[in-house]
Amino acid sequence: MATSNPSVFLLTVNGQIEGANFPEYDNLYCKYCFVYGHDWAPTSGLEEGITQITCKGSQSSHRLIWNFPLETTFKSTNPSGWPQLVVSVYGPDVFGNDVVRGYGATHIPFNPGQSVHPP
Template sequence: MAERDEEPTAFSVVVNGQIELAEIQGSKSGYCKFLVTHGEDWQVLDGLEEGVTHLSKRAPGVDTSFVWNFPINVAYRSTNIFGWPQVVLSVYDVDNLGRDVILGYGSAHIPSAPGTYNLKIRLYKPLASSLLQHLTSWISRVQPEFVDPKFPTQTEGREVVRAQSSGHAIVTVNVMTRVSGHNLFACGVTRGL
């Protein structure tokens, strides 16, 4: 049995929840590709780090949201907080030719404290960087998009990206943490124990 004065050598983070919805003006349908990124010291214990929701059509009327309620469930173990997990969303629609059209990208860090959180993730889509690219995009009806889906979480190269706000997504997560050598998972209910 570990002594109380002994320093913990690792910790675990469990994230479960759901990608609830996205609100994007001017679109009638959409689906979401998501992934959870993390640093090199993080090891996946259980769950899936990426997935694709179903295509959701918005209800007739003034409601502009696509409802997915798609589950997220992943558990990590790490020895270093560097590279804390982030959820990355890429929201797409399908055009009349069956092509995927980007509606917006967004990312947010998973909260580091145990509890239940409603994350409002702002979505944006890249714009053509030159008049020629804009004209080519308009003629081909193919909008600019990132080659790497993890790009919204990276800092290098973002300062030169032109982007336009396109809406937001709501992600609900429950975060639990555990430090090695302790038997109790810390969560919003047991935090005061």
Template sequence: MLVVHGEVARIQYDGVSDLYCKYKLDFGTDWAMTAGLEEGLSQTSVHGQSDGDFVFNLPVEATFKSTNPFGWPQLVLSAYGSDFMGRDVVRGYGAVHLPTTAGRHQLRVPLFVPQDVSLLQRYIGILSGKRPEFVNSTIVAKSEGREVTRVTSHGSAIISIDVSLKDLHKFGYLNTSATSPMPSASS
């Protein structure tokens, strides 16, 4: 079992006045989600005292079970904001595997934005409000099909998460952190 409890704490992003965030948990076919929400949506945040920090505290809670670690769960983020005409546009995508060790973790997830193929498409996209965007945000959690996608880095998300693991040793997996002592052969 894998139990996660945490939050998308904030996004650091310069050059925009407002953002909101979505998350989706993506996992392999051998995994089953037994509790929690697979998706979440935050409120719109405007930057505060320090320019570029958008606070969300969007809760993430889930319990998974599996007998095979293939397809380990990932947290996929999508950030959106308003353009100069007040239309919602994508501001960034990012993905991170949930930690494989028990305990409290703080993760920094780099965000990226798909780019137009040509300068003409860029201007048409700005005027029409239809900028490049993934139809399915979980594509960022997969490797196939992304090798030809042009992206630009923009900002990062800070995630605080607590992880609990149960019964990994029953399936032959040793899961110890670097700071915890190795279990003895008799245990």
């Protein structure tokens, strides 16, 4: 008797970490990773990464810009444990040590074309 493999579906994440507002900090970078359930498996792309260090522009804006690309593909047999993107922002303290300046997480959107802006 032949065994049948369960059908799988693919989820492709294609986007970028654009930037953040940190009025009181400068020279920050962002670490990211994807977390997902046990039925999920990455098939291509990076599961985690780190952006470049960025500083505020010459205007009076508090906006830090990374424009860091993300592209990863996952496969699964069911939607339980849908992937999430977890980000942490780091920067130097007064002694030059890297410390966490912010963090957040969001589920990958279910519909294509959506833009997610975590608080």
